[in-house]
Amino acid sequence: MAIGRVFAGFLALVLAGQCLGRVDADFEAAAALQELHAAQVAYTIAMKQVQIAQLNLEQANAHAIAVGAIPNPAQVFAAVLAVSQPEDIPASDAISPPPPEVIKKKEKGPSFWIGWKRSVRFGFNTSSGNTENTNLNFQFHTKRKSKKYLTKLGSEYRFATRNGVDSQNRLDIDFRHEWLAPEGHKIGWWTTASFEADEFQDWDYRASAHAGISYQFIKNDKTSFKGRTGFGGSQTFGGSIDDFRPEALVTGLDLRHRFNEIMNIEGGSEYFVDVSEVARDRFNNHLKWNILLDKESNMNLQFKLTHKYDSEPGGIKDNNDIYFDITVGWQF
Numbered sequence: 001m002a003i004g005r006v007f008a009g010f011l012a013l014v015l016a017g018q019c020l021g022r023v024d025a026d027f028e029a030a031a032a033l034q035e036l037h038a039a040q041v042a043y044t045i046a047m048k049q050v051q052i053a054q055l056n057l058e059q060a061n062a063h064a065i066a067v068g069a070i071p072n073p074a075q076v077f078a079a080v081l082a083v084s085q086p087e088d089i090p091a092s093d094a095i096s097p098p099p100p101e102v103i104k105k106k107e108k109g110p111s112f113w114i115g116w117k118r119s120v121r122f123g124f125n126t127s128s129g130n131t132e133n134t135n136l137n138f139q140f141h142t143k144r145k146s147k148k149y150l151t152k153l154g155s156e157y158r159f160a161t162r163n164g165v166d167s168q169n170r171l172d173i174d175f176r177h178e179w180l181a182p183e184g185h186k187i188g189w190w191t192t193a194s195f196e197a198d199e200f201q202d203w204d205y206r207a208s209a210h211a212g213i214s215y216q217f218i219k220n221d222k223t224s225f226k227g228r229t230g231f232g233g234s235q236t237f238g239g240s241i242d243d244f245r246p247e248a249l250v251t252g253l254d255l256r257h258r259f260n261e262i263m264n265i266e267g268g269s270e271y272f273v274d275v276s277e278v279a280r281d282r283f284n285n286h287l288k289w290n291i292l293l294d295k296e297s298n299m300n301l302q303f304k305l306t307h308k309y310d311s312e313p314g315g316i317k318d319n320n321d322i323y324f325d326i327t328v329g330w331q332f
Contacts, residue, residue: 118142121302121329135160135168137325150178158323169199178214186216190228202314204238210249222259228252234272241314245280247272262292283309298331 123137141154153175160168173195181188191211197204212230219225230249236242251271258264266288274280285307293299306323313319 115146116142116144117331119329119331121327123325123327125326132163133160137327139327139329148180150176150180152176158325166199171195171197181214181216188214188216190214190230192232200317202239202317203236203241206234206236208232208234208247210247212249212252214252222257224254224256226254228254231275239314241312245274246276248275261295264290266290279311281311283307293328300329300331302327302329 119139119141121137121139121141124135126132126134136159137156139154139156141152143153144151153173155171155173157172158168158170160166174192175194176190176192179189189212191209193209194207196206198206210230210232212228212232214226214228217225217227228249229252231247232249233244233246235244249270250273251269253267253269255267256264266286268284268286270284272282272284287305289303291301293301302325304323304325304327306321306325308321309319311319
Protein backbone atom coordinates (compact mmCIF):
# COMPACT_ATOMS: atom_id res chain seq x y z
CA MET A 1 0.00 0.00 0.00
CA ALA A 2 2.86 2.40 0.82
CA ILE A 3 4.38 1.84 -2.63
CA GLY A 4 1.04 2.64 -4.29
CA ARG A 5 0.71 5.87 -2.35
CA VAL A 6 4.21 6.93 -3.30
CA PHE A 7 3.52 6.21 -6.99
CA ALA A 8 0.26 8.17 -6.90
CA GLY A 9 1.99 11.12 -5.26
CA PHE A 10 4.72 11.07 -7.89
CA LEU A 11 2.16 11.03 -10.72
CA ALA A 12 0.30 13.95 -9.15
CA LEU A 13 3.52 15.98 -8.96
CA VAL A 14 4.28 15.29 -12.66
CA LEU A 15 0.82 16.40 -13.75
CA ALA A 16 1.02 19.51 -11.61
CA GLY A 17 4.36 20.39 -13.14
CA GLN A 18 3.01 20.04 -16.66
CA CYS A 19 0.02 22.27 -15.82
CA LEU A 20 2.28 24.93 -14.32
CA GLY A 21 4.51 24.76 -17.43
CA ARG A 22 1.56 25.31 -19.71
CA VAL A 23 0.38 28.27 -17.61
CA ASP A 24 3.83 29.84 -17.77
CA ALA A 25 3.90 29.38 -21.58
CA ASP A 26 0.50 31.01 -21.95
CA PHE A 27 1.62 34.00 -19.87
CA GLU A 28 4.77 34.34 -22.01
CA ALA A 29 2.74 34.22 -25.28
CA ALA A 30 0.33 36.88 -24.01
CA ALA A 31 3.23 39.10 -23.00
CA ALA A 32 4.81 38.68 -26.44
CA LEU A 33 1.52 39.67 -28.19
CA GLN A 34 1.24 42.76 -26.01
CA GLU A 35 4.79 43.77 -26.90
CA LEU A 36 4.06 43.24 -30.65
CA HIS A 37 0.90 45.38 -30.44
CA ALA A 38 2.82 48.10 -28.60
CA ALA A 39 5.51 48.03 -31.31
CA GLN A 40 2.88 48.37 -34.05
CA VAL A 41 1.29 51.36 -32.33
CA ALA A 42 4.70 52.98 -31.90
CA TYR A 43 5.48 52.43 -35.62
CA THR A 44 2.18 54.01 -36.66
CA ILE A 45 2.78 57.04 -34.45
CA ALA A 46 6.32 57.40 -35.82
CA MET A 47 5.11 57.32 -39.45
CA LYS A 48 2.52 60.02 -38.73
CA GLN A 49 5.21 62.16 -37.09
CA VAL A 50 7.41 61.70 -40.21
CA GLN A 51 4.52 62.81 -42.46
CA ILE A 52 3.90 65.86 -40.27
CA ALA A 53 7.62 66.68 -40.34
CA GLN A 54 7.69 66.43 -44.18
CA LEU A 55 4.64 68.70 -44.46
CA ASN A 56 6.22 71.25 -42.09
CA LEU A 57 9.45 71.12 -44.14
CA GLU A 58 7.59 71.73 -47.43
CA GLN A 59 5.68 74.65 -45.91
CA ALA A 60 8.91 76.10 -44.52
CA ASN A 61 10.64 75.83 -47.92
CA ALA A 62 7.68 77.44 -49.68
CA HIS A 63 7.68 80.33 -47.15
CA ALA A 64 11.44 80.77 -47.50
CA ILE A 65 11.17 80.87 -51.33
CA ALA A 66 8.29 83.36 -51.09
CA VAL A 67 10.23 85.81 -48.89
CA GLY A 68 13.42 85.31 -50.92
CA ALA A 69 15.44 83.62 -48.21
CA ILE A 70 16.40 80.79 -50.57
CA PRO A 71 16.31 80.63 -54.41
CA ASN A 72 13.65 78.71 -56.31
CA PRO A 73 15.12 75.31 -57.37
CA ALA A 74 13.19 75.37 -60.67
CA GLN A 75 14.68 78.74 -61.62
CA VAL A 76 18.16 77.55 -60.71
CA PHE A 77 17.69 74.42 -62.86
CA ALA A 78 16.42 76.48 -65.81
CA ALA A 79 19.37 78.87 -65.50
CA VAL A 80 21.84 75.99 -65.53
CA LEU A 81 20.20 74.52 -68.63
CA ALA A 82 20.23 77.91 -70.37
CA VAL A 83 23.97 78.29 -69.72
CA SER A 84 24.78 74.78 -70.92
CA GLN A 85 22.45 74.98 -73.97
CA PRO A 86 24.14 75.51 -77.41
CA GLU A 87 23.36 78.88 -78.99
CA ASP A 88 22.02 77.48 -82.29
CA ILE A 89 19.41 75.23 -80.63
CA PRO A 90 16.45 76.81 -78.75
CA ALA A 91 16.22 75.75 -75.16
CA SER A 92 12.57 74.83 -75.52
CA ASP A 93 13.45 72.29 -78.21
CA ALA A 94 16.16 70.80 -76.08
CA ILE A 95 14.09 70.23 -72.96
CA SER A 96 10.73 69.43 -74.57
CA PRO A 97 10.05 65.71 -74.80
CA PRO A 98 9.51 64.16 -78.22
CA PRO A 99 5.87 64.24 -79.36
CA PRO A 100 3.95 61.06 -78.66
CA GLU A 101 3.20 58.82 -81.60
CA VAL A 102 -0.08 59.73 -83.20
CA ILE A 103 -2.35 56.71 -83.37
CA LYS A 104 -4.59 56.93 -86.39
CA LYS A 105 -8.02 55.55 -85.79
CA LYS A 106 -9.83 53.89 -88.62
CA GLU A 107 -12.34 56.32 -90.01
CA LYS A 108 -15.84 55.02 -89.84
CA GLY A 109 -18.33 55.99 -92.48
CA PRO A 110 -21.73 57.32 -91.58
CA SER A 111 -24.33 54.93 -90.31
CA PHE A 112 -26.46 53.25 -92.96
CA TRP A 113 -29.60 54.79 -91.40
CA ILE A 114 -28.25 58.37 -91.51
CA GLY A 115 -28.24 60.67 -94.53
CA TRP A 116 -31.38 59.52 -96.33
CA LYS A 117 -33.30 62.05 -98.44
CA ARG A 118 -36.97 61.32 -98.97
CA SER A 119 -39.59 62.77 -101.27
CA VAL A 120 -43.28 62.28 -101.93
CA ARG A 121 -45.14 63.21 -105.10
CA PHE A 122 -48.80 63.43 -105.92
CA GLY A 123 -50.69 64.02 -109.15
CA PHE A 124 -54.40 64.04 -109.82
CA ASN A 125 -56.59 65.12 -112.69
CA THR A 126 -60.17 64.51 -113.74
CA SER A 127 -62.46 65.46 -116.60
CA SER A 128 -66.19 65.10 -117.20
CA GLY A 129 -68.59 65.57 -120.11
CA ASN A 130 -68.89 63.20 -123.03
CA THR A 131 -66.02 61.22 -121.44
CA GLU A 132 -65.28 60.97 -117.75
CA ASN A 133 -61.63 60.39 -116.87
CA THR A 134 -59.87 60.24 -113.52
CA ASN A 135 -56.12 59.77 -113.10
CA LEU A 136 -54.20 59.35 -109.86
CA ASN A 137 -50.43 59.17 -109.41
CA PHE A 138 -48.61 58.73 -106.10
CA GLN A 139 -44.83 58.34 -105.66
CA PHE A 140 -42.41 57.83 -102.79
CA HIS A 141 -38.63 57.95 -103.22
CA THR A 142 -35.70 57.76 -100.83
CA LYS A 143 -31.99 58.05 -101.56
CA ARG A 144 -28.72 57.93 -99.64
CA LYS A 145 -25.33 58.87 -101.10
CA SER A 146 -21.90 58.67 -99.48
CA LYS A 147 -18.35 58.71 -100.84
CA LYS A 148 -18.50 54.99 -101.58
CA TYR A 149 -22.18 54.07 -102.07
CA LEU A 150 -25.40 55.25 -103.68
CA THR A 151 -28.66 53.59 -102.65
CA LYS A 152 -32.07 54.36 -104.14
CA LEU A 153 -35.55 53.04 -103.48
CA GLY A 154 -38.57 54.31 -105.40
CA SER A 155 -42.21 53.35 -105.70
CA GLU A 156 -44.96 54.65 -107.99
CA TYR A 157 -48.65 53.85 -108.13
CA ARG A 158 -50.95 54.78 -111.01
CA PHE A 159 -54.71 54.41 -111.09
CA ALA A 160 -57.15 55.62 -113.76
CA THR A 161 -60.79 55.21 -114.69
CA ARG A 162 -62.63 55.92 -117.93
CA ASN A 163 -66.38 56.38 -117.85
CA GLY A 164 -66.46 54.73 -114.44
CA VAL A 165 -64.48 51.64 -115.53
CA ASP A 166 -60.93 50.98 -114.34
CA SER A 167 -58.48 51.56 -117.17
CA GLN A 168 -55.17 51.53 -115.26
CA ASN A 169 -53.96 49.96 -112.03
CA ARG A 170 -50.19 49.63 -111.81
CA LEU A 171 -47.52 49.53 -109.06
CA ASP A 172 -43.75 49.84 -109.68
CA ILE A 173 -41.06 49.37 -107.00
CA ASP A 174 -37.40 49.84 -107.96
CA PHE A 175 -34.26 49.39 -105.86
CA ARG A 176 -30.67 50.16 -106.86
CA HIS A 177 -27.39 49.99 -104.93
CA GLU A 178 -24.13 51.24 -106.46
CA TRP A 179 -20.50 50.90 -105.38
CA LEU A 180 -19.25 54.20 -106.74
CA ALA A 181 -15.95 54.58 -108.58
CA PRO A 182 -13.16 55.89 -106.28
CA GLU A 183 -11.85 59.40 -106.77
CA GLY A 184 -9.91 59.57 -110.01
CA HIS A 185 -11.44 56.36 -111.37
CA LYS A 186 -14.42 55.69 -113.62
CA ILE A 187 -15.41 52.05 -113.05
CA GLY A 188 -17.94 51.05 -110.41
CA TRP A 189 -20.43 48.26 -109.67
CA TRP A 190 -24.19 48.13 -109.26
CA THR A 191 -27.12 45.85 -108.52
CA THR A 192 -30.86 46.40 -109.04
CA ALA A 193 -34.13 44.73 -108.15
CA SER A 194 -37.64 45.65 -109.29
CA PHE A 195 -41.23 44.55 -108.82
CA GLU A 196 -44.18 45.32 -111.10
CA ALA A 197 -47.88 44.65 -110.60
CA ASP A 198 -50.25 45.53 -113.45
CA GLU A 199 -53.89 44.55 -113.71
CA PHE A 200 -53.96 45.22 -117.44
CA GLN A 201 -50.98 43.13 -118.56
CA ASP A 202 -51.05 39.50 -119.62
CA TRP A 203 -49.22 38.74 -116.35
CA ASP A 204 -50.13 39.77 -112.81
CA TYR A 205 -46.65 40.36 -111.38
CA ARG A 206 -43.10 40.60 -112.67
CA ALA A 207 -39.92 40.50 -110.54
CA SER A 208 -36.45 41.10 -111.90
CA ALA A 209 -32.89 41.48 -110.60
CA HIS A 210 -29.65 42.40 -112.35
CA ALA A 211 -26.04 43.26 -111.49
CA GLY A 212 -23.02 44.45 -113.38
CA ILE A 213 -20.38 47.10 -114.00
CA SER A 214 -20.70 50.85 -114.63
CA TYR A 215 -18.54 53.46 -116.33
CA GLN A 216 -18.66 57.19 -115.53
CA PHE A 217 -18.35 59.08 -118.82
CA ILE A 218 -18.97 62.60 -117.45
CA LYS A 219 -19.00 63.89 -113.90
CA ASN A 220 -18.80 67.53 -112.86
CA ASP A 221 -20.76 70.06 -110.82
CA LYS A 222 -23.62 70.17 -113.34
CA THR A 223 -23.61 66.96 -115.36
CA SER A 224 -23.39 63.25 -114.59
CA PHE A 225 -23.52 60.71 -117.41
CA LYS A 226 -22.99 57.01 -116.70
CA GLY A 227 -23.22 53.79 -118.66
CA ARG A 228 -24.05 50.34 -117.27
CA THR A 229 -24.02 46.75 -118.46
CA GLY A 230 -24.65 43.47 -116.69
CA PHE A 231 -26.66 40.30 -116.41
CA GLY A 232 -29.71 39.01 -114.53
CA GLY A 233 -33.23 37.84 -115.21
CA SER A 234 -36.96 38.44 -114.84
CA GLN A 235 -39.82 36.21 -113.75
CA THR A 236 -43.52 36.75 -114.48
CA PHE A 237 -46.37 35.31 -112.44
CA GLY A 238 -50.02 34.80 -113.35
CA GLY A 239 -51.85 35.31 -116.63
CA SER A 240 -50.93 33.36 -119.74
CA ILE A 241 -47.20 34.17 -119.30
CA ASP A 242 -45.52 32.56 -116.32
CA ASP A 243 -41.86 32.03 -117.18
CA PHE A 244 -38.29 33.10 -116.43
CA ARG A 245 -36.14 35.13 -118.82
CA PRO A 246 -32.32 35.13 -118.38
CA GLU A 247 -31.52 38.67 -119.48
CA ALA A 248 -28.45 40.64 -120.37
CA LEU A 249 -28.50 44.39 -119.86
CA VAL A 250 -26.94 45.31 -123.16
CA THR A 251 -27.13 49.05 -122.61
CA GLY A 252 -28.00 51.10 -119.54
CA LEU A 253 -27.65 54.89 -119.50
CA ASP A 254 -28.18 57.36 -116.64
CA LEU A 255 -28.14 61.12 -117.18
CA ARG A 256 -28.58 64.03 -114.80
CA HIS A 257 -28.00 67.69 -115.67
CA ARG A 258 -28.57 70.75 -113.48
CA PHE A 259 -29.26 73.97 -115.36
CA ASN A 260 -29.35 76.13 -112.23
CA GLU A 261 -30.54 75.97 -108.62
CA ILE A 262 -34.17 75.81 -109.79
CA MET A 263 -34.23 73.47 -112.76
CA ASN A 264 -32.70 70.08 -113.63
CA ILE A 265 -33.43 67.05 -115.82
CA GLU A 266 -32.99 63.31 -115.24
CA GLY A 267 -33.12 60.54 -117.81
CA GLY A 268 -32.52 56.81 -118.00
CA SER A 269 -32.65 53.98 -120.54
CA GLU A 270 -32.31 50.21 -120.17
CA TYR A 271 -32.24 47.66 -122.99
CA PHE A 272 -32.64 43.99 -121.98
CA VAL A 273 -32.18 40.98 -124.27
CA ASP A 274 -33.26 37.43 -123.46
CA VAL A 275 -30.05 35.41 -123.86
CA SER A 276 -32.03 32.20 -124.43
CA GLU A 277 -34.00 33.80 -127.29
CA VAL A 278 -32.43 36.95 -128.69
CA ALA A 279 -35.64 37.98 -130.47
CA ARG A 280 -37.25 38.65 -127.08
CA ASP A 281 -36.22 42.03 -125.70
CA ARG A 282 -37.61 44.95 -123.74
CA PHE A 283 -36.90 48.65 -123.11
CA ASN A 284 -37.37 50.84 -120.03
CA ASN A 285 -37.02 54.59 -120.67
CA HIS A 286 -37.88 57.68 -118.65
CA LEU A 287 -37.26 61.43 -118.71
CA LYS A 288 -37.95 63.85 -115.83
CA TRP A 289 -37.97 67.65 -115.76
CA ASN A 290 -37.85 69.05 -112.22
CA ILE A 291 -38.63 72.65 -111.31
CA LEU A 292 -38.16 73.98 -107.76
CA LEU A 293 -41.21 76.02 -106.75
CA ASP A 294 -40.36 76.93 -103.16
CA LYS A 295 -36.88 76.56 -101.66
CA GLU A 296 -37.96 76.86 -98.05
CA SER A 297 -40.44 73.95 -98.19
CA ASN A 298 -38.59 72.07 -100.99
CA MET A 299 -41.77 72.05 -103.04
CA ASN A 300 -41.18 71.16 -106.69
CA LEU A 301 -43.02 70.43 -109.91
CA GLN A 302 -42.16 67.45 -112.12
CA PHE A 303 -43.02 66.53 -115.70
CA LYS A 304 -42.29 62.84 -116.34
CA LEU A 305 -42.45 60.78 -119.53
CA THR A 306 -42.19 56.99 -119.19
CA HIS A 307 -41.93 54.46 -122.02
CA LYS A 308 -41.91 50.66 -121.58
CA TYR A 309 -41.55 48.24 -124.49
CA ASP A 310 -41.87 44.43 -124.49
CA SER A 311 -41.45 42.42 -127.71
CA GLU A 312 -43.74 39.68 -126.34
CA PRO A 313 -46.27 41.22 -123.91
CA GLY A 314 -48.55 38.21 -124.24
CA GLY A 315 -52.01 37.84 -125.76
CA ILE A 316 -53.18 40.79 -127.78
CA LYS A 317 -51.58 43.38 -125.52
CA ASP A 318 -49.78 46.33 -127.05
CA ASN A 319 -45.97 46.23 -127.13
CA ASN A 320 -45.66 49.81 -125.86
CA ASP A 321 -46.86 51.49 -122.68
CA ILE A 322 -46.44 55.27 -122.50
CA TYR A 323 -47.22 57.38 -119.41
CA PHE A 324 -47.08 61.14 -119.00
CA ASP A 325 -47.38 62.45 -115.45
CA ILE A 326 -47.42 65.92 -113.89
CA THR A 327 -46.86 65.78 -110.15
CA VAL A 328 -46.11 68.09 -107.24
CA GLY A 329 -43.63 66.86 -104.66
CA TRP A 330 -41.85 67.71 -101.41
CA GLN A 331 -38.41 66.60 -100.29
CA PHE A 332 -37.58 66.07 -96.63
